[in-house]
Amino acid sequence: MHVSLYLAVAQWALLGALGVFLLVLFRQLGHIMQGSGSSAELGPRVGSLAAPLQYRRPAEEQVRRLAPGDGQPTLVAFVDPTCPSCEELVTVLGALRTAGELAGLRVLLLISDPASYLRISEAFSATELEVGRPSDPSGLDDYRVSGTPLLVAIDQGGVVRAAGSAMRAAEVRHYCESCQAGNSATPVLAAEPAVAARGDS
């Protein structure tokens, strides 16, 4: 039986691609089966003192300082306009703010993308929450931001009460409550809220 040259070449190309993608598929499945190897690197340790941060608001030259422990509970959200999950989070935070559920809580959205990227996202361009970009990246080491979105709930004493990811209103609300309910005078035992939240390991 005559096989055209094209068919012979195409078969090898398909076989090669099939092999490569099967390997990739099994590798990814392996990562899922093993769980998250890098989860311990996500977010600051629950119970630790939150590190101070310096940031600039978009279109501002003035460097502002976030000083955990200044008596105001703070929810820091590491987000990016180019991250679809972050847009969901910002939308949820905006809705909670409108509903008055963020009263008494300082909420700071910290982005790594340039401020000009805020315009490409409807959620970010419309948000009334405070947005800033860290001016000193070295201050972020303690926050261990290995991906976005990352929420860090800090109580009035500057202690990290919860850290992890959240997108649904119930999960985000739990982080807000963690900020408000915390009391730095008592040891932190079980402050991990919500699905996908990660604390001390």
Place this chain on the structure above:
Amino acid sequence: MAVTQTLLQIVVLGGKTSIAVLLLAAGGAKLADRPGFASNVRLFIPMAFRLPHRGPAVLAVAIAAGELAAGAASLSVPQARWLNLAVAAIYAAFVVVWAVGFTRHRGRPCRCFGALSDRGFTGSGLIRAVLLAAVAGLATTVVPAASIRLSLADHLGLLAGGALIAAIAFSAATAAGKAAVAGRAGGHPRPRWA
């Protein structure tokens, strides 16, 4: 120019099938990460032409579907020369996208293979895009009709093979997306603060 030597024909046809398979894989992987790819599409839409709310998502699906269609057609209907030109044009467009991405959005993930790759727009990526475009250009070279003559069963077999590649790329990208979500917050790569 037509090539008649078998070795040269193998090079041309190998390039043609490889770039067709690559289109199928890229299209399948992009479909698995529609929100992520849509957020990248937004980067390339000028503010003056801002699309409605669902616009980037629809455009992202259209691009992925277009890649799948072009890849499948190019792989299974090698006699259609115009398809070679269309595929070469697509790869030339990729070079333009990479050049713009490298210039304006350096380091941002390109999501060319959905969640399978979080490589950013880099110089090496731009060189890769140029090389692929060169291969796509090479694939427009005419080969003797006898070398690309296929029966109906051959056409269907190649189409099925292409669909299989797209399906596996889709599955692998879906798995990669879930692994990323499990491993690092919401799955968006490590931010670049500098």
